Amino acid sequence: MAAIRVDELCKSYGDVRAVDGMSFGVDRGELFGFLGPNGAGKTTTIRALTGQIRPDGGTISVLETDPVAEPLETRRRVGILPEQGSPPSFLTPREYLEFVGSVRDLDPDLVRRRTDRWADRLGFESKLDTLHVDLSRGQQQKVMIAQAFVHEPDVVFIDEPLANLDPLVQERLKRFLVSYAAGDNAVFVSTHNIDVAAAICTRVGIVADGALVAERSLEGDGSGESLLEVFVERVDEAGARDLPTTDELADD
Numbered sequence: 493m494a495a496i497r498v499d500e501l502c503k504s505y506g507d508v509r510a511v512d513g514m515s516f517g518v519d520r521g522e523l524f525g526f527l528g529p530n531g532a533g534k535t536t537t538i539r540a541l542t543g544q545i546r547p548d549g550g551t552i553s554v555l556e557t558d559p560v561a562e563p564l565e566t567r568r569r570v571g572i573l574p575e576q577g578s579p580p581s582f583l584t585p586r587e588y589l590e591f592v593g594s595v596r597d598l599d600p601d602l603v604r605r606r607t608d609r610w611a612d613r614l615g616f617e618s619k620l621d622t623l624h625v626d627l628s629r630g631q632q633q634k635v636m637i638a639q640a641f642v643h644e645p646d647v648v649f650i651d652e653p654l655a656n657l658d659p660l661v662q663e664r665l666k667r668f669l670v671s672y673a674a675g676d677n678a679v680f681v682s683t684h685n686i687d688v689a690a691a692i693c694t695r696v697g698i699v700a701d702g703a704l705v706a707e708r709s710l711e712g713d714g715s716g717e718s719l720l721e722v723f724v725e726r727v728d729e730a731g732a733r734d735l736p737t738t739d740e741l742a743d744d
């Protein structure tokens with residue numbers, strides 16, 4: 493049984509078909525990259541899989557829960573790092589992670605230990621008792637990463653994981669994500685950063701116009717065709733983007 497299963501998912505906002513017949517699966521042990529141009533339907537898919545919006549059609553399951561019928565149960569079992577989420581302004585990182593731990597019924601001592609470990613891993617030890625409102629965007633992002641993992645979920649959804657992080661922390665986080673997936677967890681990463689996806693993902697799915705248009709395993713791949721080439725070719729074929737040729741760019 494796949495950790496994440498999506499079958500013919502559809503979701504429209506008024507006349508806009510944000511997701512239109514999306515299908516794919518992700519197994520435990522995979523670090524799955526979800527790549528696609530702006531507006532392709534990536535965030536909408538994550539929001540459906542984490543019980544935040546109700547799809548118009550199709551079936552989805554996450555860790556054998558149904559995010560449509562039992563959204564709270566799905567959310568209890570997964571970690572979510574939203575693209576533009578921020579921690580509550582007038583709590584400190586320590587207070588917020590304690591709160592997240594209590595909502596998830598974790599032992600307070602365990603939460604304290606994990607809080608210290610995350611602060612050390614991402615380098616925000618000196619900010620643990622500073623109000624979020626007084627933290628930089630990158631420091632807030634580190635706290636959001638910690639809250640997504642504090643309960644050590646079997647499935648984690650991450651929208652643009654490396655946004656706002658300095659290069660040292662990016663490297664640490666990339667290594668962590670690889671080892672976390674290898675520990676029999678499913679890590680689902682939506683990103684525009686093709687180089688990052690190529691470096692850390694075990695498999696990628698390319699999304700255009702609300703559907704998966706290509707899938708590619710990155711383990712032991714010997715085709716020589718770069719992920720960027722596959723991305724441009726498939727997104728272009730799907731008609732999602734009228735990409736200019738090099739000559740057209742030179743004419744501008």
Ligand SMILES: Nc1ncnc2c1ncn2[C@@H]1O[C@H](COP(=O)(O)OP(=O)(O)OP(=O)(O)O)[C@@H](O)[C@H]1O
Binds near residue numbers: 505528530
């Ligand atoms: N709440 C909303 N109301 C109306 N339209 C929406 C809403 N959310 C998303 N859309 C539209 O649905 C489509 C898919 O949006 P979505 O945010 O899922 O794309 P995305 O792939 O995550 O894009 P990006 O890479 O730019 O974050 C877009 O055309 C967007 O304008």
